[in-house]
Amino acid sequence: MIRVAIIGFGKIAADQHLPAIASDSRFELVGVATPAGDPDIGVPWYGDAAEMLAAMDGAADAIAICTPPAARYALARDALQAGFDVLLEKPPTTTLGELDALEALARAQGRVLYTAWHSQYAPGVAPAAAALAGAEIDTLHISWREDVRKWHPGQEWIWDAGGFGVFDTGINALSILSQIVAVPLLVRAATLSVPENRQAPIAATIEFVGANWQAEFDWRFDAGEEWLIQITTCDGRRVELRDGGARLLVNGVDQPLEEDREYPQIYDRFATLIDARACAVDREPLRIAADAFMVARRESVAAFR
Amino acid sequence: MIRVAIIGFGKIAADQHLPAIASDSRFELVGVATPAGDPDIGVPWYGDAAEMLAAMDGAADAIAICTPPAARYALARDALQAGFDVLLEKPPTTTLGELDALEALARAQGRVLYTAWHSQYAPGVAPAAAALAGAEIDTLHISWREDVRKWHPGQEWIWDAGGFGVFDTGINALSILSQIVAVPLLVRAATLSVPENRQAPIAATIEFVGANWQAEFDWRFDAGEEWLIQITTCDGRRVELRDGGARLLVNGVDQPLEEDREYPQIYDRFATLIDARACAVDREPLRIAADAFMVARRESVAAFR
Numbered sequence: 001m002i003r004v005a006i007i008g009f010g011k012i013a014a015d016q017h018l019p020a021i022a023s024d025s026r027f028e029l030v031g032v033a034t035p036a037g038d039p040d041i042g043v044p045w046y047g048d049a050a051e052m053l054a055a056m057d058g059a060a061d062a063i064a065i066c067t068p069p070a071a072r073y074a075l076a077r078d079a080l081q082a083g084f085d086v087l088l089e090k091p092p093t094t095t096l097g098e099l100d101a102l103e104a105l106a107r108a109q110g111r112v113l114y115t116a117w118h119s120q121y122a123p124g125v126a127p128a129a130a131a132l133a134g135a136e137i138d139t140l141h142i143s144w145r146e147d148v149r150k151w152h153p154g155q156e157w158i159w160d161a162g163g164f165g166v167f168d169t170g171i172n173a174l175s176i177l178s179q180i181v182a183v184p185l186l187v188r189a190a191t192l193s194v195p196e197n198r199q200a201p202i203a204a205t206i207e208f209v210g211a212n213w214q215a216e217f218d219w220r221f222d223a224g225e226e227w228l229i230q231i232t233t234c235d236g237r238r239v240e241l242r243d244g245g246a247r248l249l250v251n252g253v254d255q256p257l258e259e260d261r262e263y264p265q266i267y268d269r270f271a272t273l274i275d276a277r278a279c280a281v282d283r284e285p286l287r288i289a290a291d292a293f294m295v296a297r298r299e300s301v302a303a304f305r
Numbered sequence: 306m307i308r309v310a311i312i313g314f315g316k317i318a319a320d321q322h323l324p325a326i327a328s329d330s331r332f333e334l335v336g337v338a339t340p341a342g343d344p345d346i347g348v349p350w351y352g353d354a355a356e357m358l359a360a361m362d363g364a365a366d367a368i369a370i371c372t373p374p375a376a377r378y379a380l381a382r383d384a385l386q387a388g389f390d391v392l393l394e395k396p397p398t399t400t401l402g403e404l405d406a407l408e409a410l411a412r413a414q415g416r417v418l419y420t421a422w423h424s425q426y427a428p429g430v431a432p433a434a435a436a437l438a439g440a441e442i443d444t445l446h447i448s449w450r451e452d453v454r455k456w457h458p459g460q461e462w463i464w465d466a467g468g469f470g471v472f473d474t475g476i477n478a479l480s481i482l483s484q485i486v487a488v489p490l491l492v493r494a495a496t497l498s499v500p501e502n503r504q505a506p507i508a509a510t511i512e513f514v515g516a517n518w519q520a521e522f523d524w525r526f527d528a529g530e531e532w533l534i535q536i537t538t539c540d541g542r543r544v545e546l547r548d549g550g551a552r553l554l555v556n557g558v559d560q561p562l563e564e565d566r567e568y569p570q571i572y573d574r575f576a577t578l579i580d581a582r583a584c585a586v587d588r589e590p591l592r593i594a595a596d597a598f599m600v601a602r603r604e605s606v607a608a609f610r
Contacts, residue, residue: 073491095596096401101489161494162600184406186378189466199602290595291400295467297504298603 002274004087005031005060007049007075008067009039012089016118017064020263026271030060049075053082061085062112062274068157069164073098076113080105085112087270090119091171091286094162103281113279114270117175120282121265122245123257128229129180131250135233137181140213143228144173145221148202148304152219158200159304164289165192165200170217171285173229176245177215178284180231185288190296195304202304206292307579308365309392310336312354312380313372314344317394321423322369325568331576335365354380358387366390367417367579373462374469378403381418385410390417392575395424396476396591399467408586418584419575422480425587426570427550428562433534434485436555440538442486445518448533449478450526453507453609457524463505464609469594470497470505475522476590478534481550482520483589485536490593495601500609507609511597 004021006013009032018041021027031044033052038045046052053063062085065072073093076086080102092115093099099115106113119125146169148158157163164171178185186209192201206215227244240249248255273280309326311318314337323346326332336349338357343350351357358368367390370377378398381391385407397420398404404420411418424430451474453463462468469476483490491514497506511520532549545554553560578585 094600095492096592097489097491097596100592101491104489161602184402184409186402186406187400194603287401287405290599291402293599294595295399297466298499 002027002062002271003030003060004028004062004064005033005052005056006064006066007033007052007079008065008071008089009034009036010066013064013066014039016263017066020267023264024267024271027267031056050078053078053084056084057082062087062270065089069094070157070160070162073102076102077105080109080111080113083109083111085114085274087114087116087266090115090117090175091164091168091289093286096283096286096290099281099283099286103279106279110277112270112273112277113281114273115280115282116266116270117172117282117285118262118266119172119176119245120179121262122176122241123260124241124245124248124255125176125179127248127255127257128239128241128245131237131239131248132180132182132231132233135235135237137183137210137231138212138234139230139232140181140208140210141230142173142177142215143226144170144216145218145226147222147225148219150222159195159198161199163200165194165198166202166204166217166219167289167292169219170204170215171289172244173215173217173227174288175282175285176229176241178282178288180229185284187288187291187295190292192293192296192298193301194298195302196300197303197305202301204292204296206288307332307367307576308335309333309367309369310338310357310361310365311369311371312338312357312384313370313376313394314339314341315371318369318371319344321568322371325572328569329572329576332572336361355383358383358389361389362387367392367575370394374399375462375465375467378407381407382410385414385416385418388414388416390419390579392419392421392571395420395422395480396469396473396594398591401588401591401595404586404588404591408584411584415582417575417578417582418586419578420585420587421571421575422477422587422590423567423571424477424480424550425484426567427481427546428565429546429550429553429560430481430484432553432560432562433544433546433550436542436544436553437485437487437536437538440540440542442488442515442536443517443539444535444537445482445486445513445515446535447478447482447520448531449475449521450523450531452527452530453524455527464500464503466504468505470499470503471507471509471522471524472594472597474524475509475520476594477549478520478522478532479593480587480590481534481546483587483593490589492593492596492600495597497598497601497603498606499603500607501605502608502610507606509597509601511593
C-alpha cells in the first residue's frame, strides 16, 4: 500500500486526484495540507505543508503536489529531502532550472519524481501516436481556445509574471504534441498577447520549424471549448485530436477509444514508478513554453478585469 | 592539421577568431562565408554559406559559426549533416530546443559540437572558481552595464523578438556564474525593461533563489563599462571578478592572473574536443536566460533610437 498525502486542495485535487486515489487499491490517502481550511474528506488536515511533512514522517510514502506552480519547487524539494516520493501536477515548476534541480535531487536521494502531464493520458493520444508512427508530418495546427472566466474563475496567480497565462492551458496541447510527434518541436517565432493591466498572455501563437506548423492559444473564446490538434502527413493521412484528446479522427473517421481515465492512469503510472524506484521527468512541454517566451514578440491588448 | 572555415564575418570573427586561428599551429583557415562581401583575408570567400559547405566537402574539417544567433541553428544543422565538426559562438542558439536538437544530431552523426562561451575563459574565472570551491555562498551581485551604442553600433537584430537584447551581453555574466557557483542557479523573479519601440530588453534584473543573489544588466550606461561579479561566502571570503573576469580580487587583494587569452583557449579546447571526438554543450547560460524570460515582469521604458 502506498500512503499518499496531497498538498494543495483546489479544484484539480478535489475533482481528479481524490477519486483517482480512492479508486486505486494500491493507494491510501493519509493527509491533506491546504491553507484554505479543512476540506473534510476524512483524513487529517494541516494548514501548513511543512507541518504535514513533519507529521507524515513514517506515516506517508508519497506526496502529490497540486498547488499553483509557483509554490511547487520549494514544496517538492522539502518533500524529496524528507524522503517522500513526489508527483507534480502540470506545469511541474515555474522554470526549467527548478525542474532540473528537483530531478537531480530526486536521483541523488533515490526518490521518485514524476511529472504528471494529465493530457498525455487522454484516450486519443496513444492511438494518435500510433497513427502517426513512421509518417513525415506535413501540416500541423493546434487550436486551443476556451473562456478563461469559465475555466479559471478567480485565479489571480495565472496573470502574474511567471503565472503562464494562456500557456497554463496551452501547455496541455504541447504535452500531447511532444508525445505524438517524433521530431523535436522547435519554436521559430511566437506572439504573446498580454492584457495591458496584466503580466501574462491571454492569447498566444507559436510558429514551429516546419513549413506550416502552428499553435494558437486563446482564452477569449466563449463559444464552448475548442481543444483541437490537426495533423496531415506527407503520405496523405489526416489525424485529428478533438476535445483535448478525447476524440480521434483518422481521415475523417472517428476511431473507437477507451473511456477517459486520465487521472486513474496517472496514479497507475505513479505506482509503477514507485515500484521500480524510477523517475519520470518530462521537461519538453515546459521547454517549448520557455522557448516561446524567449523569442516572442509581445503585443498589448485590452485590459482583463 | 584541422582545416576550419568561418561562417559570418563580423566584428567577433575579425577581431577574435581570425587571430586565434592564426596563432594556433593545429588550425588552418580554409574559407569564409559572409554575405557582407569578400573580407580579403587570403582565403576563398563565399557569399552564401550553403555554397561554401558544398565547396568545403573534403577541404575542411570544422566550421566556426559567428553569425547572429538567429541563423545559427540551420547553419549548424547543415554543417553537422555535411560531416563537419562545429563551433558555435555565444549564445549558441536562439532557443533551448535548437541546442538540444543540434546536440542530438551531433552525437548521432559522431561529430563534435562545441558551445564556445568566451567569457568562461577570462583569466579570473578558473581562479575565482578555485577561490569559491567548497564555500557556501552568502551574497551574490552581478552588475553588467555598458553603452549599447558603443558595443552594438548598428546591430538591429539584437532588438528583435528573439534577439536577446541586453541578455546578449548579460549572458556572458551568466556563463561565468555557472562556472564558479556549484549550486544550481534558479531564477525566482526577473524584470525586463523594454523600450516602447523595441521587442528586446535594454535592461534587466534577475533575482535568484538565495537570500541576496541578484543580477543587473543595463545597456544605458555610458560611463565606461562595468562587468562585475561580487560574491561573499558564509565563512567571510569576498571574491570579486572585475572587467568581465580580467581582474580577480579576493578579500580586496588583486590576484596574479595569466594574460587574457579567451579565444586562443577556445580554439585550444576545440582542438582537444576534435582529437577526442567529444561534444561540449553547455546549455546552462541559455537555460537561465530562458527561465528569466519566462517568469519576467515587463515594464515599458523610453524608446531607443
